[in-house]
Amino acid sequence: MAEVALAEIGKRYADGTRAVESLSLQVADGEFLVLVGPSGCGKSTALRMIAGLEDISEGTLHIGDRVVNSVPSRDRDVAMVFQSYALYPHLDVFDNIGFGLRLRGMRRDDIASRVNRVAATLGLTEHLRRRPGSLSGGQRQRVAMGRAMVREPAVYLMDEPLSNLDAKLRVQMRAEIARITRRTGVTTIYVTHDQTEAMTLGDRVAVMRKGVLQQVAVPQELYDNPVNMFVGGFIGSPPMNLVEGVFTEQDGELSLRLGDQTLRVDPALAAAKPGLRACLDQPVVVGVRPEDLRDASMDDRGAQTVLNSEADLTEALGSDLYVHFSLPVPAVVTEDVKELARDAGADSPRERADRTMLVARFSPRSAARAGDRIAVAVDTARLHVFDRDSGRSIR
Amino acid sequence: MSTTEVPDLVPAGMTVTGPPRRSLVSRVVGRLGGFLATGAIVLLGVFWLTPVVGLAVASLRSTADNSATGWWTALTDPGRLTLDNYGALLRNEGVLNSLWNTVLITVPSTVLVVVLGSLAAYALAWIEFPGRDWLFVLIVALIVVPVQVAIIPDAKLFGSLGIYGSIAAVVAFHVAFGLPFAIFLLRNFFLAIPRDLLEAARMDGGRDFTIFRRVVLPIGWPAIASLTIFQFLWVWNDLLVALVFATSDNAPITYTLREQMRAFSSNVDVIGPGAFLSMLVPLVVFFAFQRYFVQGVLAGSVK
Numbered sequence: 001m002a003e004v005a006l007a008e009i010g011k012r013y014a015d016g017t018r019a020v021e022s023l024s025l026q027v028a029d030g031e032f033l034v035l036v037g038p039s040g041c042g043k044s045t046a047l048r049m050i051a052g053l054e055d056i057s058e059g060t061l062h063i064g065d066r067v068v069n070s071v072p073s074r075d076r077d078v079a080m081v082f083q084s085y086a087l088y089p090h091l092d093v094f095d096n097i098g099f100g101l102r103l104r105g106m107r108r109d110d111i112a113s114r115v116n117r118v119a120a121t122l123g124l125t126e127h128l129r130r131r132p133g134s135l136s137g138g139q140r141q142r143v144a145m146g147r148a149m150v151r152e153p154a155v156y157l158m159d160e161p162l163s164n165l166d167a168k169l170r171v172q173m174r175a176e177i178a179r180i181t182r183r184t185g186v187t188t189i190y191v192t193h194d195q196t197e198a199m200t201l202g203d204r205v206a207v208m209r210k211g212v213l214q215q216v217a218v219p220q221e222l223y224d225n226p227v228n229m230f231v232g233g234f235i236g237s238p239p240m241n242l243v244e245g246v247f248t249e250q251d252g253e254l255s256l257r258l259g260d261q262t263l264r265v266d267p268a269l270a271a272a273k274p275g276l277r278a279c280l281d282q283p284v285v286v287g288v289r290p291e292d293l294r295d296a297s298m299d300d301r302g303a304q305t306v307l308n309s310e311a312d313l314t315e316a317l318g319s320d321l322y323v324h325f326s327l328p329v330p331a332v333v334t335e336d337v338k339e340l341a342r343d344a345g346a347d348s349p350r351e352r353a354d355r356t357m358l359v360a361r362f363s364p365r366s367a368a369r370a371g372d373r374i375a376v377a378v379d380t381a382r383l384h385v386f387d388r389d390s391g392r393s394i395r
Numbered sequence: 396m397s398t399t400e401v402p403d404l405v406p407a408g409m410t411v412t413g414p415p416r417r418s419l420v421s422r423v424v425g426r427l428g429g430f431l432a433t434g435a436i437v438l439l440g441v442f443w444l445t446p447v448v449g450l451a452v453a454s455l456r457s458t459a460d461n462s463a464t465g466w467w468t469a470l471t472d473p474g475r476l477t478l479d480n481y482g483a484l485l486r487n488e489g490v491l492n493s494l495w496n497t498v499l500i501t502v503p504s505t506v507l508v509v510v511l512g513s514l515a516a517y518a519l520a521w522i523e524f525p526g527r528d529w530l531f532v533l534i535v536a537l538i539v540v541p542v543q544v545a546i547i548p549d550a551k552l553f554g555s556l557g558i559y560g561s562i563a564a565v566v567a568f569h570v571a572f573g574l575p576f577a578i579f580l581l582r583n584f585f586l587a588i589p590r591d592l593l594e595a596a597r598m599d600g601g602r603d604f605t606i607f608r609r610v611v612l613p614i615g616w617p618a619i620a621s622l623t624i625f626q627f628l629w630v631w632n633d634l635l636v637a638l639v640f641a642t643s644d645n646a647p648i649t650y651t652l653r654e655q656m657r658a659f660s661s662n663v664d665v666i667g668p669g670a671f672l673s674m675l676v677p678l679v680v681f682f683a684f685q686r687y688f689v690q691g692v693l694a695g696s697v698k
Contacts, residue, residue: 053594074600086591090613100599103609147599 002064002077002154002187003029004050010058011045011211019045021211022059030185032178033216034202036192038234038343042211043191044159050189051080051157064154076155079148083160085140087132087147093119094128097146118150121180138169142176149180156181156188162197174200193343195235199223207231209339229391230336232287232384238322239340240384241293241358242332245286247276247385256286256380259329264304266381275394276385284394285332287384290322293360295368296375307376311368312357321362325374326355336391450674454480454667461663480664490669492644493651497631497673499562500647504569504630509623511570512577513615517607519578520585521593531582537575545572546639553640560642568640569630577622584618585611620687627680631673648673 004027011020020042027033035043048054050061052073061068068076079100087096094115095102101111119125122142132140141161148156161177162170178201181188192198198205199219206216207230215227226232232240245258247265254265254276270276296306309325331353360376368374385394453466455476460469469476484490518524519531549568553559558567588611596606612619634649641650648669655665 051594051598053597073597074602078598080595080598082591082595084589084591086589086595088592088596088610088614090616099596099609103596103600103605147595151599 003027003031003062004155004187004189005062006046006050006059007062008059009046009049009056009061011042011049011054012057019211020049023208023211023213024059025206025213025216027187027189030187032181032188032190032201032203034190034192034198034205035208036195036198036205036234037208037214038339039193040210041208043193043208045211046208047080047157047159047189047191050155051078052076053080077153078155078157079151079153080157080159081144081148081161083163085132085144085164087140087143089132092129092131093124093135093143093146096132096143097124097150100147100151114150115146118146121149122146137165138173141165141169141173145177145180149184152186154187156186156190158188158190160192161190163192163194170197177201196237199235205235207234209234225393225395226287226384227393228336229285229287229334229386229393230340232386232393233336233340234343236289238290238359238361239344240287240289241356242337242386243286243288243327243356243358244283244329244332244388246283247280249277249280254280256383258286258307259327261307261327263307263378263380265383266305266379268381269383272381273385273395279385279387279394283388285334285386285388285391287386288358288378289382289384290359290361292379292382293358293362294377294379295323295360295362295366296377298363298366299377305378305380307378309374309376311370311372311374313370314368316364319364321364321366321368323360323362323366323368323374323376324357325360325376326357328354329356330354331356332388334388334391447674450667450671452476453663454671456480456667458664461667480668483664484668484672487665490648490651490655490665493646493648494669494672496562496641496645497647497649498676500565500569500637501627501630503566504573505623505627507566507570508573508577508626509619512574512622513581513612513619514607515574515578516581516585517603517611519582521606521611522603531578534575534578538579540575542572542635550639560640560645562641562645564640565636565645565647568636569633573626573629577626580622581615581618584615588614617687620684624681624684628677631677 004025006023006025009020009023010018012018023042023046025033035046037043045054049056050063052068052071056069063076063078088099091099097118098111098115101114106114115128116125119128122145124139124142124146127135127139132143135143141164144161148158158177162173165173174197177190190197190201199222202219204216205219205222207214207222209230215222215231217225222231222235226235229242233242243258245256248255248257253267254270256263256265293307307327309327311323311325313324315322315324333353362368386392387394449466452469453461455478456466456469457475457477457479460475515534519527519534545568550559553564553567558564592610592614593606596610601609632649633647634653637647637650641647643650643654652666652669652673655662655669
């Protein structure tokens with residue numbers, strides 16, 4: 001058990017590229033911290049620096065009450081679970097799990113009792129004499145977990161441990177990891193690019209982008225109050241809709257103009273975001289979560305907060321109905337949006353530059369179908385507002 | 396980084412069967428291809444085995460028989476075969492001594508090359524130090540240096556060291572010329588081991604030598620086995636180095652067989668069993684290690 005403290009940690013490679021910039025993070029004893037971000041954001045490099053697999057170019061790293069910048073991996077009392085599992089192919093499950101204990105010169109029967117205990121926890125007892133090659137993906141993942149657990153380290157480091165599993169197994173193993181880390185109470189730093197894993201596993205989540213830490217917060221705070229457009233767009237699935245709009249004020253009441261439509265804005269928004277008054281009558285980026293867009297025909301909020309459009313596509317998930325529609329507003333194209341689109345695997349942020357595509361999360365009872373005229377009720381109290389140039393949240 | 400989910404492409408209600416059945420023609424061609432391939436392999440085997448059997452049979456015939464008729468005639472009259480040649484060989488100290496010399500030369504030449512080569516290969520593959528890549532390029536360049544250019548300088552060197560003509564000189568020469576290729580082969584193989592495995596071992600508490608011994612060596616075993624076979628065969632069958640650097644007391648079997656040739660024109664009763672014995676050892680070594688040629692130890696370690 002130990003706390004981990006990163007103080008202005010940086011990673012600079014010989015060719016001058018900077019993978020991590022002045023990263024400061026405090027991970028409390030027993031906390032589960034998730035580092036999340038698109039590929040190339042420096043999260044894995046940060047983890048590898050904590051593991052001792054990469055040199056730390058700048059800053060100080062504390063594990064417990066020691067500065068460990070120049071302490072080799074083996075003496076840092078940390079255990080790592082690799083994305084590839086990195087199981088020793090020539091050893092069976094028992095020896096894979098017990099390898100670290102053997103290298104540390106532990107007595108054979110002590111090793112056996114610890115390995116057997118861990119194997120029992122992970123349901124691996126009947127596979128102890130099999131080699132990794134004959135195990136399924138989920139079993140290999142469990143062996144990799146076991147190898148970390150058996151060492152009883154002060155800190156677990158996990159580098160995308162679930163990304164090689166299929167979707168169903170991933171959900172199952174996610175729950176298992178949560179259970180194990182809660183029970184052992186070992187400080188855990190977990191790297192992923194999957195925001196669902198980040199939200200479900202983390203006590204706190206740190207979002208990184210291009211080597212720079214954007215925000216660290218508990219998952220709900222991250223979701224409700226993203227500090228910038230990038231965090232807002234990265235956390236949440238389907239992602240937050242980003243539309244360019246203008247806030248105006250008349251008789252002390254705010255309204256929001258989105259293209260040719262105007263919405264009355266809930267006074268709660270202005271109360272929660274006093275900074276809004278400073279940017280009236282100028283274009284800002286408005287963020288709307290899909291669940292804050294509902295079928296107006298099933299919602300009695302009144303016509304003043306309704307957008308009219310036509311459904312391009314509907315996706316019935318059983319629990320929800322995703323309705324895709326567009327507004328005649330030029331699409332928001334900023335560095336943040338481009339990076340988010342790249343992360344989602346799209347080449348261009350939007351198909352059409354003169355229209356903005358949005359996704360609404362309707363009740364599954366909604367009658368909306370592709371091609372229908374739809375009325376979308378907007379929960380304007382829960383809008384997010386971002387500065388168009390800096391991407392920063394306006395509060 | 397990300398794994399894409401592949402949507403289920405088969406509509407509900409449609410039963411999924413295996414891959415479409417191949418047509419009759421393609422199955423016949425496939426089967427025929429199988430027969431042809433098997434036939435070709437059998438033919439090659441017979442082709443290779445015939446002289447081996449011939450040598451074995453000839454080594455079991457008397458000198459008179461060998462000079463009168465071909466070895467295959469013995470197949471119809473196996474009663475005339477005799478172990479006399481081998482008996483004579485075991486009493487021939489020169490031949491026995493040179494067989495023993497071959498072992499004394501080959502075993503250290505092979506062991507040293509494998510041990511030094513694998514240590515160097517690990518360092519060149521996985522330990523960072525300045526000039527590493529240039530050093531490796533230099534070693535690769537050494538592979539193409541012909542043995543002949545080193546003969547005169549090495550003869551002088553060994554002379555000044557006082558080991559010229561000894562087994563040590565022959566071993567030193569073989570090790571020096573075996574190492575560059577050994578390092579090249581093993582370094583490339585070690586480099587193909589996933590980095591994660593070595594890092595996992597490092598996290599598990601291993602230092603370089605432990606990682607080398609407990610992770611890299613077991614995983615690199617197929618490459619090491621191949622190298623062992625190659626190096627063993629090269630040294631075992633070498634004549635040139637032995638002719639240059641060994642005195643006749645320290646000479647290996649290749650050298651002695653050649654001497655027998657000169658002394659008694661074709662002296663089949665000595666050369667036959669001598670050659671057969673000297674061939675047998677490499678065959679045993681080869682068959683002992685050959686399964687590692689095809690064994691993929693890496694399967695399943697990383698996805």
